[in-house]
Amino acid sequence: METNKRYLVGVFDDEDVLLKSVKKIRNSGVKIHEVYTPFPIHGLDEALGYKRSRLPIAAFLFGITGTTCAVAMISLMLGYDWPMIIGGKPFVPIPDLVPVSFELTVLFAALGMVATFLITNNLWPGKKPILFDSRSTDNKFIMAVDLSKNKLASDEITSILRNFGATEVNTKLVEEEVVV
Amino acid sequence: MSQVVSPVREPLVIGGKTYADVTEDVCRQVEGKPTKLWLICFTLALITLGYGSYCLFYTWWTGIGVWGLNKTVGWAWDITNFVWWVGIGHAGTLISAILLLFRQKWRTSINRAAEAMTIFAVLCAASFILAHMGRPWLAHWALPLPNTYGSLWVNFNSPLVWDVFAISTYLTVSLVFWYIGLIPDLATIRDRARNKVSKFVYGAMSFGWDGSAKTWARYESVSLILAGLSTPLVLSVHTIVSFDFATSVIPGWHTTIFPPYFVAGAIFSGFAMVLTLMLITREVFNLKEYITIGHMESMNKIIMLTGSIVGVAYITELFIAWYSGVQYEQYAFLNRATGPYWWAYWSMMTCNVISPQLFWIRKIRRSVAATFILSIIVNIGMWFERFVIIVTSLHRDYLPSSWAMFYPTMYDIGDYIFSFGLFFTLFLLFAKFLPVVNMAEVKAILKSSSAKVAEKRGAAVQTDFQARPAFNKDVE
Structure with a gap:
């Protein structure tokens, strides 16, 4: 099922104005759908009330998976499957495990975390993004407000956005599939 | 919030640029038709690559x-070139990861x-690894794959196997790090694209990036962790490369100083290559407002520092050879400095130890011409360093009856030419079709570090200064 959703799109020129007004706009009872910016703005995620990303935990888990795989692989190959006598040294020499285990830890952590990042953000090659304003990847800071999720009337929200520094407020219809 | 930057710091972006200017200046060469100069360079690179490919x-x-x-x-130009290219690669990760931290x-x-x-650079290095195997179609034998010999596995005690893991991990992680950083900028190009082909290509490549606050927050966390992972990774890669020599029993190679010495040398030559490329x-x-003389000076300072570390390492090697009392070690170094390859040793010493010391002079550090020449000299010196380490050792x-000299053939030279052809072909393609400056990150520092803001801040400091006497009077 497809519906048209109406959004109000506030355009800001300055990231500091935006950052200050996000909290104020939320306090005045407007539910912000999302803010789109051309570069990362520190503190914006907190102002919008987002939780801290758990990606570091994912990276750590992928990392220890890598270490475990490497240590298990080397020990099984050299210690169990085909033990080789090399200068009378132990079959599974701990110091010699370090370089490969380290590299695989980094490899697993990096690839796993990036894959998690792409999946959680639903980013994939060829995906078509919903752009409220194409200038959001250039020089404008865009605040989208979903009218169907707000109790306030469209005019009220427009004036709130303008009061807190939006230089333009536009309406945008977005065709999107209803997420159940 | 924009951070507070000291007014004495040199602005990083000059010329009063706005966010839109950054986009415009960086996207211009991506969107425009290739210039004549680019076409000439690209043709030359392709000819070089063509000749090199024949030799390879x-x-x-x-x-x-x-x-x-x-x-x-048994090892000469192949491993020299391999170590040289891998070393050059190190600057990129140092800049993006260590400097981020x-x-x-x-x-x-x-x-x-x-x-x-x-x-x-790592791809060029890999071409020598494949070539030096002699039978490159059996390159997969270096991986721990099940095989028909009752699964005789690779020897994990060997630094050559560590190298396989180190280089391939390094290439993969660098590629991922680079691409994740590219996605927001590719989205910028996508949103500006006018013709169908670039809309489609940049659309597909930008993964549907929309720049939402949530994505940026996660992106920042990914960048930080990737930087944290890449930092020990980059240090480990050249450490492991140096293990190829250091764990052997060849006099001149069997040295514990090798890992830090190789890492410093890698950063040294890498920064020189970055400077050569960036100055062009x-x-x-026309990116002089973004890559300023200040940037050049910062890089020259790093070259001076790492060059000095390398110099200290050379002298330490000599000292330890004498102090160890090991005849073989002593002879190896005496032979380096005064044997038939003395010219290689002294080229190395001049280019790597003496020439970067010129950067103590501010005028030279800030001169584009001097920096360009020195950056090339440093890389010549670093090539000689690897040649000296490998061939003269x-x-x-041990037996004078087996003493020999190494003379390169046209295929030694041709395979080296191949790597240059590959490097410049890829770099020119990158420079034409992808944004050479990270737009999103430059925009993020524009407020705190551009010339415009510095001016304002300078004015504020001045008024503050003028106001002070009055304040003092009040106190009195």
Whole structure:
């Protein structure tokens, strides 16, 4: 099922104005759908009330998976499957495990975390993004407000956005599939 | 919030740029038709690549007997070139990862190109690894794959196997790091694209990036962790490369100083290569407001520091050879400095130890011409360093009857030319079709570090200064 959703799109020129007004706009009872910016703005995620990303935990888990795989692989190959006598040294020499285990830890952590990042953000090659304003990847800071999720009337929200520094407020219809 | 920056700091972006200017200046060369200069350079690179490919193909087809190797010198230009290219690659990761952890904002305008350089340099290095195997179609034997010999596995005690893991991990992680950084900028190009082809290509490549606050927050966390992972990774890669030599029993190789000495040398030559490329890029693409003299000076300072570390390492090696009392070690170093390859040793010493000391002079550090020449001299010196380490340690064996000299053949030279062709072809393609400056990151520092803001802040400082006497009077 497809519906048209109406959004109000506030355009800001300055990231500091935006950052200050996000909290104020939320306090005045407007539910912000999302803010789109051309570069990362520190503190914006907190102002919008987002939780801290758990990606570091994912990276750590992928990392220890890598270490475990490497240590298990080397020990099984050299210690169990085909033990080789090399200068009378132990079959599974701990110091010699370090370089490969380290590299695989980094490899697993990096690839796993990036894959998690792409999946959680639903980013994939060829995906078509919903752009409220194409200038959001250039020089404008865009605040989208979903009218169907707000109790306030469209005019009220427009004036709130303008009061807190939006230089333009536009309406945008977005065709999107209803997420159940 | 924009951070507070000291007014005495040099602005990182000059010329009063706005966010839109950044987009415009960087996208211009991506969107425009290739310039004549670019086409000429690209043709030259392709010719170089073509000739090099012939030589490399001949080497693969005939075997490494076409090189000037003999029974005493079994490693020469192949490993020299490999270590040289891998070393060059290190600067990219240092700039994007280590400088990110140290919060060095000047990295933002050069990190993209430096990371691209890393990837291309590691690819060039890999071509020598494949070539020196002699039978490159059996390269997968270096991996722990099940095989028909009752699964005789690779020897994990060997630094050569560690190298396989280190280099392939390094290439993969660098590539991923670079691409994740590219996605927001590709989205910028996508949103500006007018024709169908670029809309489709940049649309597909930008993964549907929309720049939402949530994505950016996660993106920042990914960048930080990737930087945290890449930092020990980059240090480990050249450490492991140095293990190829250090764990052997060849006098001149069997040295514990090798890992830090190799890492410093890698950063040294890498920064020199970044400078060579960036000084051309800023000129050709008119990016002088983003890659400023200040950037050049910062890089020259790093070259001076790492060059000095390398110099200390050379002298330490000499001292330890004498102090150890090991005849073989002593002879290896005496032979380096005064033997038949004395010219290589002294070229290395001049280019790597003496020439970077010129950067103590501020005028030279800030001169584009001097920096450009010195950056090339440094890389010549670093090539000689690897040549000296490899060939002069090998060519006079324990038995004088097996002493030999190494003379390169046209295929030694041709395979080296191949790597240059590959490197410049890839770099020129990158420079034309992808944004050479990280737009998103430059925009993020614009408020705190651009000339405009510095001016304002300078004015504020001045008024503050003028106001002070009055304040003092009040106190009195």
